[in-house]
Amino acid sequence: MALSAVWLVLAGLLLQPLQAETLPETVERVEGSVLGIATFQPTRSPRIEYLATGFVVDDGRLVVTNRHAVPESLNDDQRERLVVVSGQGRDTVIRNARVVAQSREHDLALLHIASPSLPALELGSSDSVRVGEEVAFTGYPIGMILGLYPATHRATIAAWTPMVIPARSSGELDARRIRALRDDPPMVFQLDGTAYPGNSGSPLYRKHDGKVIGVINQTFVQGGREAAVERPSGITYAIPAEQIRPLIREYHSSGQ
CATH class of the missing domain: 2.40.10.10 (Trypsin-like serine proteases)
Incomplete structure (x- = not known):
């Protein structure tokens, strides 16, 4: 009888749904995949000009953002380049980025960033x-x-x-x-x-x-x-x- 009771308890535990994350737990995990989209120009003050937000997907080296936020051209003479910025406050890392796919209809741009890979977010339905x-x-x-x-x-x-x-x-x-x-x-x-x-x-x-x-x-x-x-x-x-x-x-x- 005692053994049967143990099995019933275990079965009940297995049937319970997995506990969902709380919002603070979810945010803590998401933040590591959210980046600043910017341009960097060494002769400009400030050197970094923030444009928008982006987030990491797929293999950790692809970043999604809005197409309307990505500049159509860069000032090559002044060595301006498209970058993503990770981290917080003054503790940041700048990585070069380039547009590898875009949709004008849906206002989306996909960027490829330099190594190493970053934590990626999962796409839902x-x-x-x-x-x-x-x-x-x-x-x-x-x-x-x-x-x-x-x-x-x-x-x-x-x-x-x-x-x-x-x-x-x-x-x-x-x-x-x-x-x-x-x-x-x-x-x-x-x-x-x-x-x-x-x-x-x-x-x-x-x-x-x-x-x-x-x-x-x-x-x-x-x-x-x-x-x-x-x-x-x-x-x-x-x-x-x-x-x-x-x-x-x-x-x-x-x-x-």
């Missing part, structure tokens, strides 16, 4: 995300002012909605693209959560396991850039993580 679900995102808001200190914000999935992706220049808004955005706009997550300049490219993830379900893309602003800081709307948009996978496949198939 955007299709299983439900309206009303609580999520989180981690990034570097207002990076040039606050410095490289990752900040985490909670958010709620408010809607699944069509969204116009920002163009880097008016030249990108040709007739074909305008027609595509009007007739078949990409679908994105609308969040009830506040993002700031610098949060572009931040990973949007589930609080209990840290799996990435989206990429912070933009925030609704009434007014100029200053209004995004002084009078944030609390309406933020994120590109579904499903759109990252084609870029990773494109990179691996290209043999770069």
